[in-house]
Amino acid sequence: MARIQFKNVTKRYGALAVVRDLNLDIRDREFVVLLGPSGCGKSTTLSMTAGLEEVTEGELWFDDQLVNALPPHRRDVAMVFQSYALYPHKSVYENIAFGLRMRKVERSEVDRRVRNAATKLEITHLLERLPSQLSGGQRQRVALGRAMVREPAVFLMDEPLSNLDAALRISMRAEIKHLHNEMQSTFVYVTHDQAEALTLADRIVVMNDGLIQQIGTAHEIYDRPANKFVASFLGSPPINYLEGELARVGDALHFRRGDIELIVPQRLAARLGDCSGRPVSLGLRAEDVDERGEMTGGRTIRGRVTSVLPVGSDQFLGMEIDDHELFFRVGKDLRHAVGEVIGLSVDVNRLHFFDPASGKSLLWHN
Amino acid sequence: MRPNTPAASAAVTSQRLARPSFARIGRGLLLLTASVVFLAYVLFPVAWLVSSSFQNEHEIVSKPPHWLPHQPTAQNFAAIFEAGDKTVTYETRRKADPSSGGFIPSTASNLLPAMGNSLIVACSVVVLNLLIGVPAAYAMAKIRFRGRQVSIYAILTTRVIPDIALVVPFFLFIRNLGLLDSIWSLIITYLAVTVPFSVFILVSYFESLPDELDKAARVDGCSRWQTLTKVFLPLAVPSLVAVVLFAFLASWNEFLLALMFTQTPKSQTLPIVVASFTSDFTISFSFINAAGVLAIIPPVILALVFERYIVSGLTAGAVKG
Numbered sequence: 001m002a003r004i005q006f007k008n009v010t011k012r013y014g015a016l017a018v019v020r021d022l023n024l025d026i027r028d029r030e031f032v033v034l035l036g037p038s039g040c041g042k043s044t045t046l047s048m049t050a051g052l053e054e055v056t057e058g059e060l061w062f063d064d065q066l067v068n069a070l071p072p073h074r075r076d077v078a079m080v081f082q083s084y085a086l087y088p089h090k091s092v093y094e095n096i097a098f099g100l101r102m103r104k105v106e107r108s109e110v111d112r113r114v115r116n117a118a119t120k121l122e123i124t125h126l127l128e129r130l131p132s133q134l135s136g137g138q139r140q141r142v143a144l145g146r147a148m149v150r151e152p153a154v155f156l157m158d159e160p161l162s163n164l165d166a167a168l169r170i171s172m173r174a175e176i177k178h179l180h181n182e183m184q185s186t187f188v189y190v191t192h193d194q195a196e197a198l199t200l201a202d203r204i205v206v207m208n209d210g211l212i213q214q215i216g217t218a219h220e221i222y223d224r225p226a227n228k229f230v231a232s233f234l235g236s237p238p239i240n241y242l243e244g245e246l247a248r249v250g251d252a253l254h255f256r257r258g259d260i261e262l263i264v265p266q267r268l269a270a271r272l273g274d275c276s277g278r279p280v281s282l283g284l285r286a287e288d289v290d291e292r293g294e295m296t297g298g299r300t301i302r303g304r305v306t307s308v309l310p311v312g313s314d315q316f317l318g319m320e321i322d323d324h325e326l327f328f329r330v331g332k333d334l335r336h337a338v339g340e341v342i343g344l345s346v347d348v349n350r351l352h353f354f355d356p357a358s359g360k361s362l363l364w365h366n
Numbered sequence: 367m368r369p370n371t372p373a374a375s376a377a378v379t380s381q382r383l384a385r386p387s388f389a390r391i392g393r394g395l396l397l398l399t400a401s402v403v404f405l406a407y408v409l410f411p412v413a414w415l416v417s418s419s420f421q422n423e424h425e426i427v428s429k430p431p432h433w434l435p436h437q438p439t440a441q442n443f444a445a446i447f448e449a450g451d452k453t454v455t456y457e458t459r460r461k462a463d464p465s466s467g468g469f470i471p472s473t474a475s476n477l478l479p480a481m482g483n484s485l486i487v488a489c490s491v492v493v494l495n496l497l498i499g500v501p502a503a504y505a506m507a508k509i510r511f512r513g514r515q516v517s518i519y520a521i522l523t524t525r526v527i528p529d530i531a532l533v534v535p536f537f538l539f540i541r542n543l544g545l546l547d548s549i550w551s552l553i554i555t556y557l558a559v560t561v562p563f564s565v566f567i568l569v570s571y572f573e574s575l576p577d578e579l580d581k582a583a584r585v586d587g588c589s590r591w592q593t594l595t596k597v598f599l600p601l602a603v604p605s606l607v608a609v610v611l612f613a614f615l616a617s618w619n620e621f622l623l624a625l626m627f628t629q630t631p632k633s634q635t636l637p638i639v640v641a642s643f644t645s646d647f648t649i650s651f652s653f654i655n656a657a658g659v660l661a662i663i664p665p666v667i668l669a670l671v672f673e674r675y676i677v678s679g680l681t682a683g684a685v686k687g
Contacts, residue, residue, distance in 0.1 A: 050585055051584075052581050052584060071584070072584040073586075073589055077585060081578040081581065082578070085582035087579070087597055102586055102587030150586075156585075
């Protein structure tokens with residue numbers, strides 16, 4: 001059991017700050033995913049939690065213990081690595097048992113826990129093998145087993161699934177979620193894969209450039225992005241942006257850009273406040289359009305189809321609208337040819353507005 | 367990439383068989399000839415050394431030379447092991463006729479003690495190389511600290527300075543320590559010469575092992591020292607063998623520094639004593655060759671013991687992966 005608190009934590013390598021003024025409170029037994037592009041500081045944050053990297057400034061607390069100076073072997077953490085990092089010269093059994101042996105756990109207890117974990121992960125038949133004789137998925141299971149048997153207070157995972165193929169990744173995701181339910185540990189999981197983050201996390205921490213961009217549940221992060229970075233990072237195909245301006249027409253607030261005119265619903269207009277004439281960046285998620293909806297004024301966009309990319313369950317449609325190429329996700333039954341001019345109805349309740357200069361959301365400021 | 371499935375290797379084999387057999391035979395012949403020439407070039411001096419060590423002084427200078435001894439004799443070896451009894455002095459030197467053999471250099475009795483000195487020095491240098499080199503290399507390869515790059519470059523730089531340039535500073539250093547004519551002078555200076563290279567071999571090997579392995583071990587509960595001994599050392603055996611061989615051979619063969627620092631049989635090593643045989647009243651080549659045969663035995667034993675690691679060890683670290 002452990003609550004993890006970062007208080008104004010900064011990590012520098014020489015003059016380069018890779019994590020800046022990080023404040024994060026991870027609750028006991030929570031599943032937190034650190035999400036961001038490579039180089040955003042998420043792995044460094046994980047390494048600091050493990051004690052593998054020193055905290056340059058600020059404080060890191062496990063419950064009521066300040067752990068800044070505590071080496072990894074004195075912290076109750078286990079970690080799963082992207083490359084698995086199994087010991088090549090030890091058998092699977094010894095790999096899993098190693099952490100327990102180092103902690104002087106009794107022999108019979110080591111054996112019981114190793115066999116228990118092996119049974120759960122269905123690798124009992126592999127115990128005598130060497131890592132080099134295993135497939136990627138099997139190695140991943142051994143790496144999980146090695147962390148599991150420790151029964152640590154904090155379970156750290158650094159992109160554990162990114163070396164697996166797509167199908168295996170999805171089934172392992174489910175297993176990790178199951179493991180979390182079973183283990184009574186705090187999980188901190190690093191990934192750049194939005195789908196992993198959205199499916200696994202109790203809370204997601206989106207990071208970029210060493211700074212936290214937003215902290216929230218999957219729902220909050222996706223539906224109420226705090227800025228353009230968060231909005232762009234989640235969603236496939238990514239969110240579309242249209243630069244334009246807001247204008248008050250009678251009682252209603254409109255978004256205008258060239259021929260495009262969208263009516264902003266009351267609920268959103270209220271959040272935007274008085275901003276008539278203000279330039280904004282409109283965010284329109286790829287799936288928030290409907291080709292079957294009513295083509296009423298104020299909630300329709302028209303454009304020329306530039307590409308049709310079927311992806312099985314649905315299709316991605318590229319459309320040129322007012323010299324901009326936007327991408328939408330539409331139903332697979334829709335048959336449009338490249339070059340055709342079509343209209344799509346927009347779910348205006350799900351529009352996003354950002355400040356064009358700062359990129360901050362005008363709707364959801366934290 | 368090497369084919370590792372039976373099907374793939376079968377395909378390669380059939381491809382080979384399908385080639386014109388003329389080219390295959392030609393290639394085989396070429397390789398065979400080249401190997402034989404190379405082997406002869408490398409082994410001939412050793413063969414002559416061994417052969418002549420079993421000849422007497424008369425036979426060794428015969429024309430044409432005898433490639434194999436016509437009258438094999440163990441007198442040279444016997445002389446080495448009984449050297450104490452047959453000392454030759456200025457007065458008695460005419461009694462032994464060099465051309466008929468039986469002549470023994472006046473310093474012959476120093477040979478076995480010198481061999482002992484050589485062994486002590488070489489083994490100490492090997493052990494200390496490992497004790498110093500392994501932790502140093504691990505630290506440089508896996509721990510980020512201020513001055514890490516500088517120390518790696520400093521170590522590399524010392525390898526491009528020829529030993530002879532260091533003789534004078536070494537000599538002053540050793541004299542000031544009062545270690546002239548002590549085997550400590552050799553151990554200390556040989557370490558200065560060998561440790562940088564050992565560290566260099568080991569750093570490149572440790573760097574080729576993934577950082578995540580180091581991290582995994584530490585999260586699993588190892589201190590830095592335990593990470594080194596329990597995870598890295600078992601994986602580094604080939605490069606450790608390379609270090610052992612290198613340090614042993616460098617110390618065993620070293621001549622220049624030993625010539626400077628040793629004056630009496632108390633500290634003289636094998637190369638020095640063997641060389642001293644050529645500055646005697648008369649030179650007995652067969653005796654020197656017998657000493658040479660003894661001198662190559664320990665390195666050969668070492669090479670045989672570590673044979674299966676040598677090739678991988680010498681290349682380990684040189685190429686990553």
